[in-house]
Amino acid sequence: MPDVILSEARTPAPALAARAARTGSSPVRDILALTARPEVISFAGGLPAPELFDAAGMADAFRHVLAEAPRRVLQYSTTEGDPALRAAVAARYSARGLPTEADDLLVTTGSQQGLSLLATALLEPGDVVLVEDPCYLAALQIFSLAGARVVPVPTDDGGLDPAALDEIAARERPKLLYVIPTFQNPTGRTLSAERRAAVAEVAARRGLWIAEDDPYGELRFEGEPAPWVAAFPGAEDRTALLGSFSKVMAPGLRLGTVRAPAALRRACAIAKQAADLHTSTIDQAAAARYLAVTDLDGHLARVRDAYRARRDALIDGLPAALPEGSRWNRPAGGMFVWATLPPGYDAAALLPEVVKHDVAYVPGAPFFAGAPDPTAARLSFVTHAPEEIREGLGRLRKALEGTRREG
Template sequence: MPTVPAPLPPIGSRLAGVRSSPVRDLLALVGNEDVISFAGGLPAPELFDVEGLREAYAQALTGDAARRNLQYAASEGDPALRELVAARLTRRSLPTEPDDLLITTGSQQALSLLTTALLEPGAVVAVEEPSYLAALQSFALAGARVVGIAADEHGVVPASVEEVLREHRPRVLYLVPNFANPTGRTLPAPRRARIAELAAEHGTWVVEDDPYGELRYSGEHVAPLAADPALADRCVHLGSFSKTGAPGLRLGWARVPRSLRPALVVAKQAADLQTSTVDQAAAAVYLARTDLDAHVATVVAAYRERRDAALAALADALPAGSSWSRPEGGMFTWVRLPDPGGTLDTASLLPGALAAGVAFVPGEPFFAGAPDRATLRLSFTTHTPARIHEGVARLGTALEAALGTVPASG
């Protein structure tokens, strides 16, 4: 008599409360030329330095170094790459030594390693409201309790930070101070100084996620949180090549205080042993041979034009009473639609927008606490100004059909 297979064990309960990212789900639209997608925070592929990267890989796979670059390597990362990244961070007002750095498979992995090292189920993480969706996923997967901090057009409000630190005693304070995802806000220097003081006073780890910091289109450079002496032993600064190089490299880094480095290295070893040796070697060749500042300047000029096109188009197309952020850099603007009755949910507007040939991300998933459902996120970096104007016009038409409103300029 054949044996009846027993049911398989259930999937781990930690995933039960982790939602799929609507951004990832909407990325399927990228290949659909009929849809202008403002959903994913995607760099413009036509600005990738394909030839420069091709030559860097060729050099990394040539000569005596080729076989070494195809071998296992140290978990901390390629020494030459860490030296080059450290020098670049130092030039950007964050003094850094190569030994301060851990190379990761994208900065998202660095965030995952930090949740492993710093968080236990039930631990509290404090985040700006709204906050980076993938960070919220990572904290949920760790079983953490996420508490939102009130923010305004300049980022988190120090008084709210102080209140959350006092009442909830979070283990980690997570911030994206430069051109935040999803809002595009930038935290001013005086607020950074006060937040550093508060974090030191309350014994809280600070995670400063800075993937967009080099993409500044207007305003003045602001020194990183990690540069504040009060945070010298308690701030982890995350960075990435995804926005200045190419996301397909999957290369990021964490600048880590000495006391935390051994734990993160062990977490890295358990996760994947090391980030791709050959990709790190090619990146080191590329940084050594390329004027990255000149490349970034080209990218910034293109994105500045696209940001300006998006802001102008929104003024022409969105319903009267709408508001949106005016980012000094980065990839996003954050929109709030008029909601006099308090019942609007932009997720309900997405099907109509898709039917009109345009995509956005509804705001609700970006909130740790009670969401403002009248919000949505738009990314302006992927498309040309002409395509942006067309996409925003489609969005305006879809909103007018759904809400029965007219554009502010109408």
């Protein structure tokens, strides 16, 4: 029998899935990697102030659950989540005017996973998703990976335009609307109660789901909160409300919740079983213990006071830091200020020079699903203390001095 001759030729491995090839990396994450040097004062990342974390309270919670129930908290758990944690979240929703039972909730590995589960449960390739323009970057990534066609809805200083939403929904026949109605990322804008009611009415009349993302709602510095979109007539049976512990406790916990109608919640639970079985048992147990014994509202009051002072430091310093003719808003809470430079400036093109001065922001263009605004930039005010913010704005002023408008 002749010897088998093995060819040295190699067949290339199959290509990546189209969804992986078409979905780019997050520019925010990339900028964070570039500005990780400790000397950089960064307005780029939406990073909660680490010195405000209740590290002692969290450590006590972990010690307690490990001492009291080690076999339970180190074991596999149910997909739906820790019953005590879901009950605590349900009680907080109910106390704020949205009646909720523990069984209405699914615990997720951060609210980011909640959005991914919703995309898996709801979207077929080619389905239309409507988003605010500009929009949270990671949501655009999630919808791209799901194969959805993302259609932007225009916004103004008051947020999403309900009349434009109605017109676009009639034309595009979307399956889902994604919205951050309170202290939106990236703009910091908040929808009024009137606009929320209009959004709910359009969704009911046009027949679409709503994904209402609320990571920042408890970071209000002034004014009265508006009800969730989920609470308005027409939205009750079609809204998935995403909650997060990242901004109120600690982002490292990676804990969130989805409050959704039963059929959708069950579909998300099945998707979660396929994704990770369940969220960390010990982290859920520690969070439930923390909520049971800690005055979270008192802790949040201290966080809000600190963030208010940081917002004010940023707003007060922007007139001297940005070129004449720039505009910016004054959010009533949250983490972000949205600024636009005068016409002819390009925030992305200027960023390399800015980073040389050990300061950074995020250019606004990548946040747009439609035509980008090259003059826009997002500035986070929560990571640094007021004196560091003032120093950072001084560096930004020097970096922008002498820059010329493009073309």
